[in-house]
Amino acid sequence: MSSPITNQQLQTVHIVPLTAFDQNDQINVETQATHTAKLYEAGMRVFLPGAGTSEFHSLLPEEIVELVKITREATGPDALIFAPIGYQVGIACQTAIDSMKAGATGIMFMPFAHPYMSDRGAEEYYLSVMDAADCPTLYYKKSDIPSDALLLKLGADKRSIGVKYSVNQMHQFRTTVTADEHGLEWICGSAERFAPYYMLAGSGGFTSGAGNICPHLSLAMHAAFAAGDYSEGMRIQQLILPIEDYRARAGDSFNISMLKYAITLKGADFGPPRPPQRTLTSEQETEIRQLMEPVLQAEAKLAQQKSPVS
Secondary structure, eight states: OOOOOOOOHSSSSEEEEOOOOOOOSSSSSHHHHHHHHHHHTTTTEEEOTTTTGGGGGGOHHHHHHHHHHHHHHSSOOOOOEEEEEOOSSSHHHHHHHHHHTTTEOOOOEEEEEOOOOHHHHHHHHHHHHHHHHHHHHEEEEESSOOHHHHHHHHHTTEEEEEEOOOOOHHHHHHHHHHHSSOOOOEEEHHHHHHHHHHHHOOOOEEEEEEGGGHHHHHHHHHHHHTTTTTHHHHHHHHHHHHHHHHHHHHHHHHHHHHHHHHGGGGOOHHHHHTTTOOOOOOHHHHHHHHHHHHHHHHHHHHHHHHSSSO
């Protein structure tokens, strides 16, 4: 078990970096490293490489480990890196072990892709992987399993440090946070659209995909809410919402495709998303270019303000 992680370290933006692919559909190490270094330079300190917006479900286990390694090498020692874990339990155990060797701080259990789920089965799965890797652990809740009761029970395990909560039922979330007797960190897993409401209900941080495009805006939004400046936080959220609203179209099916095109507007080529992610039409690309103009302007202005005076 590695050094303890404080709640304060998790009370920030948890960035899910886009995954860069080259023309041969392999991870583009140079592009990935450059992008990750820029996110770190902007102030990102918690990274979830290979997770949902990173195309987890189309990545091989060894690609997840490679992304962890790239992230560790492109960031500083204060960066927290959580490897996404899922699928068959043997693969999950080995991916967790290999990711820790590659520089991960801990692991994050992804939502189950398995059918016929139960809390009992989920708990046994979690503990099997945790016993294999023995490291700080986050849980990602996006459906009924794991239940809130199971998450509260798992909080007694010293390896459990937090929950990425993405059910978007605020009263349920608040009730669960209030019932936690073990000091887990409860993280908004639904990004900037829902972050203000989660933070008001007890979340100290939120995950972000939009932060790939506008890291300074995402971090400034978090800082405003953390300081209790809700007016400023909502003002910044309004700047980011066009990205989030577009990603949410058609059952969130633009989640990855939108960002992969948007990042080309900043001069980076991450390649197309892997199937079965949707491809964009020329009309959709035009829409994205138009909605991104004010976002990129605001991001550039804020980045300039944050840069040290030469």
